[in-house]
Amino acid sequence: MYYKMTLEDKVRVPPNRLGEDLEKVILDVLQEQLEGSITKEIGIYIAVTKVLNIGQGELIPGDGAIYYDVRFEALVLRLALQEVIEGQVVETTGFGAFVSLGPIDAMLHVSQISDDYISYDEKNARLICQESKRYIAVGDGIRARVVALSLNEREPRESKIGLTMRQSGLGTGRWLEEELEREKERGAAHGGA
Amino acid sequence: MESYTRYERARIIGARALQLSMGAPLLINTVYTEPLEIALEEFEHGVIPITVKRK
Numbered sequence: 001m002y003y004k005m006t007l008e009d010k011v012r013v014p015p016n017r018l019g020e021d022l023e024k025v026i027l028d029v030l031q032e033q034l035e036g037s038i039t040k041e042i043g044i045y046i047a048v049t050k051v052l053n054i055g056q057g058e059l060i061p062g063d064g065a066i067y068y069d070v071r072f073e074a075l076v077l078r079l080a081l082q083e084v085i086e087g088q089v090v091e092t093t094g095f096g097a098f099v100s101l102g103p104i105d106a107m108l109h110v111s112q113i114s115d116d117y118i119s120y121d122e123k124n125a126r127l128i129c130q131e132s133k134r135y136i137a138v139g140d141g142i143r144a145r146v147v148a149l150s151l152n153e154r155e156p157r158e159s160k161i162g163l164t165m166r167q168s169g170l171g172t173g174r175w176l177e178e179e180l181e182r183e184k185e186r187g188a189a190h191g192g193a
Numbered sequence: 194m195e196s197y198t199r200y201e202r203a204r205i206i207g208a209r210a211l212q213l214s215m216g217a218p219l220l221i222n223t224v225y226t227e228p229l230e231i232a233l234e235e236f237e238h239g240v241i242p243i244t245v246k247r248k
Contacts, residue, residue, distance in 0.1 A: 015216055016216030063211075064215040
């Protein structure tokens, strides 16, 4: 889920930027430092939006920079296990599909796509369900559940997020529409009887 | 201007000289080129934006 958070941190303002507007410098430093980074407790930083409050600066021996206590507002994505999320397929391979969740990509393994047998159509870059003939292609919007979460704070790109679609209500937009249609037909048949 | 002990004076001028040497903008017009000399002159003029927190 996405959160708009108010956070506090110490910010180092380098001396060569002292002549400029302090609020702007601090916002720059925070954006440079945090955007795209990951912490386990907070999540994935997407943007630092606003500086709310700048405390008194402090000088530390041996460093010409000034350290300010700053309260600021940031937009973060914090994923939780079992959370249902929506994303877009950005790449398909023989072992599954990569799904973009916005700031980070997640992995949807072939074994977690459907109860069907899945085969990979290399020419069209599609993963095809053998029985139902449904398929997943690059660009499809999907709804899936987070089942594995391994965030790497040092190397955000090395983080691994596993998804599943083997549950009712999960799948690509097209599957969900088909499912809804079927559901409606069944409902109508029951109503008539 | 507030009066400082010689230790505080050294700390303030030292910190300011380091800032200047790392590229901080000058607060006075000066003929000096050495950060330490500039810091001393700024201190004499009382324009250094540094205060001492006494415990």
